[in-house]
Amino acid sequence: MSVPSKDNAKTPETFTSLKVSTPPKTSAGLDAIKSSVHQVSKYMKPLDAVKLAFKINQKGGFDCPGCAWPDPDDERSSLGEYCENGIKAIAEEAQKNLIDSDFFKKHSVSQLSSWTDFEIGKSGRLSRPMYLPAGATHYQPITWGEAFEKVGKHLNALDHPDEAIFYTSGRTTNEAAFLYQLFVREFGTSNLPDCSNMCHEASGSALSQTLGIGKGSVTLDDLYKAELVIVIGQNPGTNHPRMLTALEKCKTNGGKIIAVNPLPEVGLIKFTNPQNPLKLISGGTTIADVHVPISINGDVAFLKAILLKLLEKEEESAAVFDKEFIEGYTDGYDEFISDLKRYNFEDCLKLSGISENVFNEAFELILNHNKIIICWAMGLTQHVNAVDNIRELVNLLLLKGSIGKEGAGTCPVRGHSNVQGDRTVGIWESAPQAFLDRIENKYGFKPTSKHGYSVIDAIKAMHEKKAKVFFGLGGNFISAVPDTSYSAEALSNCNLTVHVSTKLNRSHLVTGKEALILPCLGRTEKDYQKTGVQIQSVENSMGIVSSTKGVLEPCSDLLMSEVAVVCNLAYATLKGRTKINWLAYVDDYNMVRDDIQEVVEGFQDYNSKLMQPSGFYLPNGARTREFKTNTGKAHFSINKLPGWELKDDELMMMTIRSHDQFNTTIYGLNDRYRGIYNERRIIFMNRDDMKQRGLREKQVVHLKSNYKGVTREAKNFKVVGYEIPKNCCATYFPETNVLVPLDSFAHTAKTPASKSVKITIET
Numbered sequence: 001m002s003v004p005s006k007d008n009a010k011t012p013e014t015f016t017s018l019k020v021s022t023p024p025k026t027s028a029g030l031d032a033i034k035s036s037v038h039q040v041s042k043y044m045k046p047l048d049a050v051k052l053a054f055k056i057n058q059k060g061g062f063d064c065p066g067c068a069w070p071d072p073d074d075e076r077s078s079l080g081e082y083c084e085n086g087i088k089a090i091a092e093e094a095q096k097n098l099i100d101s102d103f104f105k106k107h108s109v110s111q112l113s114s115w116t117d118f119e120i121g122k123s124g125r126l127s128r129p130m131y132l133p134a135g136a137t138h139y140q141p142i143t144w145g146e147a148f149e150k151v152g153k154h155l156n157a158l159d160h161p162d163e164a165i166f167y168t169s170g171r172t173t174n175e176a177a178f179l180y181q182l183f184v185r186e187f188g189t190s191n192l193p194d195c196s197n198m199c200h201e202a203s204g205s206a207l208s209q210t211l212g213i214g215k216g217s218v219t220l221d222d223l224y225k226a227e228l229v230i231v232i233g234q235n236p237g238t239n240h241p242r243m244l245t246a247l248e249k250c251k252t253n254g255g256k257i258i259a260v261n262p263l264p265e266v267g268l269i270k271f272t273n274p275q276n277p278l279k280l281i282s283g284g285t286t287i288a289d290v291h292v293p294i295s296i297n298g299d300v301a302f303l304k305a306i307l308l309k310l311l312e313k314e315e316e317s318a319a320v321f322d323k324e325f326i327e328g329y330t331d332g333y334d335e336f337i338s339d340l341k342r343y344n345f346e347d348c349l350k351l352s353g354i355s356e357n358v359f360n361e362a363f364e365l366i367l368n369h370n371k372i373i374i375c376w377a378m379g380l381t382q383h384v385n386a387v388d389n390i391r392e393l394v395n396l397l398l399l400k401g402s403i404g405k406e407g408a409g410t411c412p413v414r415g416h417s418n419v420q421g422d423r424t425v426g427i428w429e430s431a432p433q434a435f436l437d438r439i440e441n442k443y444g445f446k447p448t449s450k451h452g453y454s455v456i457d458a459i460k461a462m463h464e465k466k467a468k469v470f471f472g473l474g475g476n477f478i479s480a481v482p483d484t485s486y487s488a489e490a491l492s493n494c495n496l497t498v499h500v501s502t503k504l505n506r507s508h509l510v511t512g513k514e515a516l517i518l519p520c521l522g523r524t525e526k527d528y529q530k531t532g533v534q535i536q537s538v539e540n541s542m543g544i545v546s547s548t549k550g551v552l553e554p555c556s557d558l559l560m561s562e563v564a565v566v567c568n569l570a571y572a573t574l575k576g577r578t579k580i581n582w583l584a585y586v587d588d589y590n591m592v593r594d595d596i597q598e599v600v601e602g603f604q605d606y607n608s609k610l611m612q613p614s615g616f617y618l619p620n621g622a623r624t625r626e627f628k629t630n631t632g633k634a635h636f637s638i639n640k641l642p643g644w645e646l647k648d649d650e651l652m653m654m655t656i657r658s659h660d661q662f663n664t665t666i667y668g669l670n671d672r673y674r675g676i677y678n679e680r681r682i683i684f685m686n687r688d689d690m691k692q693r694g695l696r697e698k699q700v701v702h703l704k705s706n707y708k709g710v711t712r713e714a715k716n717f718k719v720v721g722y723e724i725p726k727n728c729c730a731t732y733f734p735e736t737n738v739l740v741p742l743d744s745f746a747h748t749a750k751t752p753a754s755k756s757v758k759i760t761i762e763t
């Protein structure tokens with residue numbers, strides 16, 4: 001019997017046996033090497049592991065499918081340019097186990113949904129296309145040809161192209177992403193939500209408004225040369241481990257580092273470079289000179305306190321602000337200063353949750369340095385006032401003239417390995433008109449100018465049955481999005497859900513009336529086409545485009561590349577009405593890049609530049625003080641303090657990543673750097689908050705969020721006392737996504753506010 005698919009969305013509320021120990025004093029080091037070896041030996045063939053180790057992030061090799069941290073331009077370590085989590089990412093992709101039709105014959109969809117995400121992921125790589133007919137309980141095999149015909153038929157049966165949604169996750173390469181958005185626009189919609197809607201969208205919005213480019217301005221070399229790096233709302237030790245090597249280099253050059261984070265994240269405190277044998281013996285480098293243990297969402301208040309004190313000093317000595325820069329390159333200064341003066345230092349400090357002593361230490365460093373880089377990630381972007389967070393830190397950089405010069409600037413650290421590139425080549429539900437015009441010029445059809453759905457809007461549209469087909473190019477939509485139950489209802493309202501994936505995930509189990517799983521090649525695998533093994537390209541967090549080429553044989557003969565999937569889909573759907581020779585691109589990806597260079601700015605001579613061993617930098621106005629805003633100047637902005645309050649029994653919850661996961665892919669059940677072993681259903685709490693509620697260590701509790709009269713609940717979490725500011729708590733994503741209200745998102749950017757969820761605790 002078939003089960004309502006929406007019921008398959010929640011993670012099982014079962015425990016795996018928690019062990020808690022004191023968090024380690026240093027990150028990486030030998031334990032990181034041990035952990036990588038363990039992961040590789042458990043899941044990969046040994047010879048494959050060796051092949052991969054020599055090719056990961058090397059010139060001419062493949063780009064690490066982990067995060068978007070850049071590779072050094074110059075020398076690359078012969079010991080390999082990778083980290084523990086890069087190894088975990090490739091071990092996950094290059095697994096020995098395969099999921100074939102027998103697996104799906106044996107396990108029904110509803111049975112699979114009772115597995116944890118860890119168990120689902122460990123079942124292996126998808127190896128052939130599968131189809132779930134309406135009313136069926138089990139997926140069954142289907143040929144590629146039949147699968148494309150089915151999707152095409154569903155798409156063409158819609159009353160309007162806007163009834164289809166085309167999601168992208170940030171691992172998709174430039175080539176596949178460009179063709180995908182081209183197909184979607186030729187089909188007739190701009191419904192192109194992507195994972196960046198849930199990630200750095202707020203950074204993009206804030207930076208485009210203020211500096212005229214939605215990307216960061218610095219290079220790795222700038223980080224080495226910075227006098228001061230502020231790492232705010234980011235946990236690089238886990239999520240961008242090789243960033244610690246860059247921070248270490250900055251420190252060796254005399255730089256200082258401030259970490260602004262509710263948690264004393266180990267990677268930010270001390271780092272032992274696993275690629276430096278001497279450091280392994282000597283015990284590592286202290287990273288943060290000052291740790292600012294800020295309350296969740298206390299960042300605007302903290303920054304305002306800093307700005308107020310800087311203003312005070314400037315008014316005393318006129319030697320603090322970079323007036324030449326402010327006069328020559330910015331506007332809005334007077335309005336900004338008069339707004340700032342409305343705030344009171346003590347109030348701001350109190351709201352930020354930090355002591356005056358810690359504040360003073362951080363302030364002295366900011367006051368006394370003029371080459372400042374600010375790095376940030378989800379701790380700033382996943383709040384209702386996320387855009388304000390980022391605009392306020394831009395204000396600080398502008399006052400100090402710390403932008404567009406060596407060793408200074410903005411550094412939003414991106415998540416997925418090609419999330420930045422996907423946006424550059426057109427995955428954008430609200431792409432600029434100039435880009436759409438270039439598509440029209442090149443291909444002879446007029447793309448719709450109507451803005452499409454972002455992730456939040458897409459969920460609402462499916463819930464309201466305004467959208468009926470969901471197509472996902474990568475990712476794990478149901479586990480990544482907020483408000484799991486509502487979103488699951490939305491997906492199960494669809495007529496068809498389709499996922500192009502490497503691994504089985506929960507989104508394959510929360511289906512429309514019919515569903516398809518289309519298995520594709522991963523980054524590590526050779527992409528054989530008529531003209532030989534293809535290379536593809538990606539853009540990292542610092543705007544460098546470089547090539548990536550797989551080294552392993554594909555794990556199954558029945559996999560298709562994402563490029564081939566998109567082209568076949570376009571061909572099957574558009575048939576006689578297309579103006580584009582879709583199937584020709586599959587034979588030779590150089591042709592895709594020839595097109596990209598005509599449509600996307602900055603890609604001239606794409607094919608030849610891609611042959612340069614380190615790739616090439618895209619143009620970046622903020623890097624050279626050419627601010628492409630409406631006035632040609634960088635804008636100061638006016639930002640309010642956040643307006644929320646907690647009731648007596650409420651806590652502010654942030655949903656964060658453990659050290660053993662990549663987003664919704666769970667590599668293991670430990671979070672070594674926080675001293676947590678063998679459990680994910682935990683809640684980190686301040687010990688005074690526990691005492692106040694009469695809670696014991698490891699006590700089982702249930703979490704509730706009340707938002708605008710709607711109660712959401714997540715059951716069975718074990719309490720762990722932790723060094724976290726009072727009234728704040730932390731849980732892991734995706735287990736607590738059920739608690740994140742769909743309507744609580746960043747103004748302007750619509751990033752779900754998954755780092756500020758008000759909850760109560762029930763026993």
Ligand SMILES: Nc1nc2c(c(=O)[nH]1)N[C@H]1C(S)=C(S)[C@@H](COP(=O)(O)OP(=O)(O)OC[C@H]3O[C@@H](n4cnc5c(=O)[nH]c(N)nc54)[C@H](O)[C@@H]3O)O[C@H]1N2
Pocket residue numbers: 066067068085199232233234235236238239240260261262263265294295296297298299377378379380414415416654655656657658659661662663664755
């Ligand atoms: N191994 C691994 N690597 C990854 C990922 C992964 O899951 N695993 N995910 C990738 C992706 S897509 C992304 S976007 C990045 C995510 O990288 P991060 O943003 O580093 O990831 P999070 O775990 O969400 O951590 C957010 C950090 O912000 C802090 N924080 C939370 N709220 C606040 C706040 O209000 N203010 C301040 N100042 N800090 C706060 C938390 O304590 C935590 O240290 O990593 C990428 N890399």
Ligand SMILES: Nc1nc2c(c(=O)[nH]1)N[C@H]1C(S)=C(S)[C@@H](COP(=O)(O)OP(=O)(O)OC[C@H]3O[C@@H](n4cnc5c(=O)[nH]c(N)nc54)[C@H](O)[C@@H]3O)O[C@H]1N2
Pocket residue numbers: 168169170171172195196198199200378382415416473474475476477479480481482500501502503504505520521522523562655656657662663664665733734736737740754
């Ligand atoms: N509560 C809460 N929610 C969050 C966040 C949070 O911090 N808190 N973070 C948000 C962020 S920053 C992000 S980026 C999103 C992530 O959202 P997504 O990008 O949708 O999720 P991932 O977990 O990265 O996707 C993993 C799946 O991608 C597929 N995959 C892996 N490699 C490939 C490939 O090469 N090709 C294809 N086609 N598929 C592949 C595999 O099947 C795997 O199961 O989640 C967001 N959700």
Ligand code: SF4
Pocket residue numbers: 057064065066067068069081082083084085086087089239240241242243
């Ligand atoms: S820092 Fe990121 S890109 Fe670099 S090796 Fe580690 S996971 Fe891969």
Ligand SMILES: [Mo]
Pocket residue numbers: 195198199200414415416
């Ligand atoms: Mo992300």
